[in-house]
Amino acid sequence: MNTAPRAQEIRLRVHPARVATYIVLVLLAILFLVPLYVAVVGSLKTLREVNTTSIWTLPATVDLGAWRSALQPPLQNSGGIASGLYNSLVMTIPAVVVSSFWGSINGYVLSKWRFRGADVVFAVLLFGMFIPYQAILIPLVNLLQQLRLYDSLLGLGLTHIIYGIPITTLIFRNYYASIPTELVEAAKMDGAGISAVYRLVILPLSIPGFVVVAIWQFTNIWNEFLFAVTLTSAPTTQPVTVALQNLAGSFAALYNVQMAGALISALPTFVVYVLLSRYFIRGLLAGSLKG
Amino acid sequence: MRTRSASVLILLPAIVASLIFVYGFIVWTGFASITSWNQIKALKNFLPDFPIVGLDNYVSLFHTPRFWPNDLVNNAVFTVGFVGLSIVVGLLLAILLDQRIRGESFFRNLFLLPMSLSYVVTGTIWSWIFNPHTGINQLLDPFGFGAFRRALLGLGLLSPLWGFLDALHVNIVRPGLTADPRAALGAIVLAAVWQMSGFVMAMFLAGLRGISDEIREAARVDGASEVQIYRHILVPLLRPVLVSVVVLLGYISLKIFDLVFVTTRGGPGVSSDFPSIFLFDSAFKGNLWARGAAIAIVMLIASAVIVVPYLRWQLRQEGRP
Numbered sequence: 001m002n003t004a005p006r007a008q009e010i011r012l013r014v015h016p017a018r019v020a021t022y023i024v025l026v027l028l029a030i031l032f033l034v035p036l037y038v039a040v041v042g043s044l045k046t047l048r049e050v051n052t053t054s055i056w057t058l059p060a061t062v063d064l065g066a067w068r069s070a071l072q073p074p075l076q077n078s079g080g081i082a083s084g085l086y087n088s089l090v091m092t093i094p095a096v097v098v099s100s101f102w103g104s105i106n107g108y109v110l111s112k113w114r115f116r117g118a119d120v121v122f123a124v125l126l127f128g129m130f131i132p133y134q135a136i137l138i139p140l141v142n143l144l145q146q147l148r149l150y151d152s153l154l155g156l157g158l159t160h161i162i163y164g165i166p167i168t169t170l171i172f173r174n175y176y177a178s179i180p181t182e183l184v185e186a187a188k189m190d191g192a193g194i195s196a197v198y199r200l201v202i203l204p205l206s207i208p209g210f211v212v213v214a215i216w217q218f219t220n221i222w223n224e225f226l227f228a229v230t231l232t233s234a235p236t237t238q239p240v241t242v243a244l245q246n247l248a249g250s251f252a253a254l255y256n257v258q259m260a261g262a263l264i265s266a267l268p269t270f271v272v273y274v275l276l277s278r279y280f281i282r283g284l285l286a287g288s289l290k291g
Numbered sequence: 292m293r294t295r296s297a298s299v300l301i302l303l304p305a306i307v308a309s310l311i312f313v314y315g316f317i318v319w320t321g322f323a324s325i326t327s328w329n330q331i332k333a334l335k336n337f338l339p340d341f342p343i344v345g346l347d348n349y350v351s352l353f354h355t356p357r358f359w360p361n362d363l364v365n366n367a368v369f370t371v372g373f374v375g376l377s378i379v380v381g382l383l384l385a386i387l388l389d390q391r392i393r394g395e396s397f398f399r400n401l402f403l404l405p406m407s408l409s410y411v412v413t414g415t416i417w418s419w420i421f422n423p424h425t426g427i428n429q430l431l432d433p434f435g436f437g438a439f440r441r442a443l444l445g446l447g448l449l450s451p452l453w454g455f456l457d458a459l460h461v462n463i464v465r466p467g468l469t470a471d472p473r474a475a476l477g478a479i480v481l482a483a484v485w486q487m488s489g490f491v492m493a494m495f496l497a498g499l500r501g502i503s504d505e506i507r508e509a510a511r512v513d514g515a516s517e518v519q520i521y522r523h524i525l526v527p528l529l530r531p532v533l534v535s536v537v538v539l540l541g542y543i544s545l546k547i548f549d550l551v552f553v554t555t556r557g558g559p560g561v562s563s564d565f566p567s568i569f570l571f572d573s574a575f576k577g578n579l580w581a582r583g584a585a586i587a588i589v590m591l592i593a594s595a596v597i598v599v600p601y602l603r604w605q606l607r608q609e610g611r612p
Contacts, residue, residue, distance in 0.1 A: 017517070018390070025387050029401055035416045035485065036404075042419070054429035055419055106305050115295040121302060123606055128313040130598040132546030134570055135591040136316035138323060138584050142334050162312050165305050194297045223409030225549035226567075230575055241411040245553055248415050255419050262415040266408050273407035277400045280407065284490060285497055 042259035043067060050256045066256035070247065070264055073257075081261050083235060084243025087153055088222055089268075091239060095157040095164070096217045100210055102161070103168020107209075108202050110169065111176040112184050113194055122173065129166035133226055141230060156231050156239065160221045167220075168213050171286040175209035176202065208279070215276055216283035219269045240265045317591065324348055324584035331578040339580070348585040358586070362566045365476055366593075368459045369565070370544040372480040373487070377540055378533070380484060381491025386521060388492070389499045399496070403489035410486065414553030417482040421468040421554070428466050440464055460562045472562030475555050479563055483550055487543070491536050498532035499525060538601040545594045566590050 038055050043066050045059045071082040110122050149155030187197045225241045232238050247261045326341040353359045420426045456462035461477030468478045510520045548567035557564035566586050574583025
């Protein structure tokens with residue numbers, strides 16, 4: 001058989017398809033970027049431009065007034081997300097640290113010190129990840145009120161820790177399953193107990209697991225809205241998502257301030273995502289049970 | 292034996308927390324839903340001490356048009372639209388990225404980027420895009436899209452379709468978008484698809500990469516075209532991933548709250564209202580706590596119907612070698 005025309009035929013057949021693939025990808029990429037374009041462009045406009053132009057046009061000059069107003073509006077008591085940013089930060093970071101360690105310990109025991117009934121325990125814990133939180137919201141509000149933790153960052157942070165148990169346990173359990181059991185067995189032979197094995201063998205190997213879990217928890221807690229809006233009511237305790245929502249209400253007509261507010265509140269998770277997207281994707285896939 | 296008790300001891304805080312804050316609280320909510328706790332009075336202790344009224348709250352709920360049919364139908368329509376479109380877009384993206392293209396990680400990270408954003412952020416931005424006076428219409432109308440849309444809506448042939456979509460609140464051909472009760476729900480679907488289709492892409496892409504190259508090679512040797520390989524071999528092999536995607540997106544869709552709260556807050560009227568919004572209004576704005584609890588239980592049952600069989604399936608699969 002003559003192979004020359006066949007090779008040419010393949011090249012002809014493959015080439016247009018490849019060009020089409022790139023064209024479709026680039027078009028979809030542009031489509032996906034539209035909201036970000038709108039947000040960035042809008043946030044750089046002045047009050048006058050907001051009133052005279054649509055959200056699509058470029059600003060005449062780069063004006064950071066809207067960014068300042070979103071953080072601290074010139075009008076007294078009209079919101080602003082600066083305090084929300086601070087509240088989210090001091091609530092999210094400890095919650096991420098605690099829930100990561102808690103999940104790490106749970107996942108370690110469930111994967112390396114398996115006992116009869118371990119799978120049942122895991123299933124019992126896991127179900128908590130797949131309930132609509134509305135189903136526990138009303139008793140939660142009541143309990144926090146009784147404990148005087150309602151409308152406090154402590155109460156909100158503890159809530160995120162408790163309901164973070166299933167996902168952090170799940171990711172660490174899958175992660176530790178990939179650490180060879182021989183390592184653990186060898187340490188046991190040397191007389192190491194359950195906590196010594198954790199400290200000496202498991203913990204030093206856990207850094208990638210911690211990165212995945214911490215990113216996942218940070219993104220979720222930072223972005224969360226349902227608990228935030230129902231468990232806090234004062235501006236002094238509201239996290240950034242609630243502050244942004246209020247900003248959208250009090251500045252009904254000014255899209256430049258709203259867009260700036262949206263970008264500022266998205267910035268922390270955005271930066272984490274851009275720097276560590278590989279780990280973000282790992283957490284995403286682990287969260288769907290497919291480790 | 293000693294290690295077993297140590298293991299259980301270490302897990303105990305998580306087990307106790309789960310029994311109280313997940314299972315106990317669900318029972319608590321269930322109990323509250325059969326009481327007459329529909330007033331502003333705060334509870335004196337940890338349980339709602341109000342007279343038990345049986346299923347009265349559920350009966351009245353299902354006689355409230357805002358809940359049934361409106362909210363439940365809206366949620367069902369949203370679920371079908373959101374899950375369906377996310378799968379179509381996500382699968383398309385996954386197949387495109389599976390072609391060993393240059394800049395794969397750039398595109399992948401770009402399509403996944405919305406996943407890292409809060410629904411509140413997304414909702415704020417999209418509600419401006421959907422704003423009929425400053426948003427997408429201003430971009431497209433200069434290209435004659437407005438006239439095209441009017442012509443389309445005026446076609447007698449298509450009027451049954453428009454009537455159907457109008458009734459479901461998803462007719463996004465209508466220029467009013469979030470300001471038009473006939474289109475508002477559809478607009479929220481679009482924003483949600485933007486946010487979540489990257490996740491579907493990541494799941495499918497991981498699935499495609501898990502399929503051994505030998506299968507593709509064998510099909511190529513047999514003379515199958517690339518399209519045929521995807522259509523008849525690869526996509527059918529993705530079925531387990533598809534099940535995961537449907538369940539996870541379905542779960543998200545049945546509890547969705549923040550995106551709706553920020554974009555339309557259920558409006559105009561109740562055209563894009565959801566059980567989660569109704570619950571928020573009933574309990575947290577209206578002090579109808581027992582009614583709120585009843586809505587919560589309906590939501591829990593709806594998501595348990597899809598999640599519980601899925602979890603059983605997943606956990607059983609895991610047990611296999």
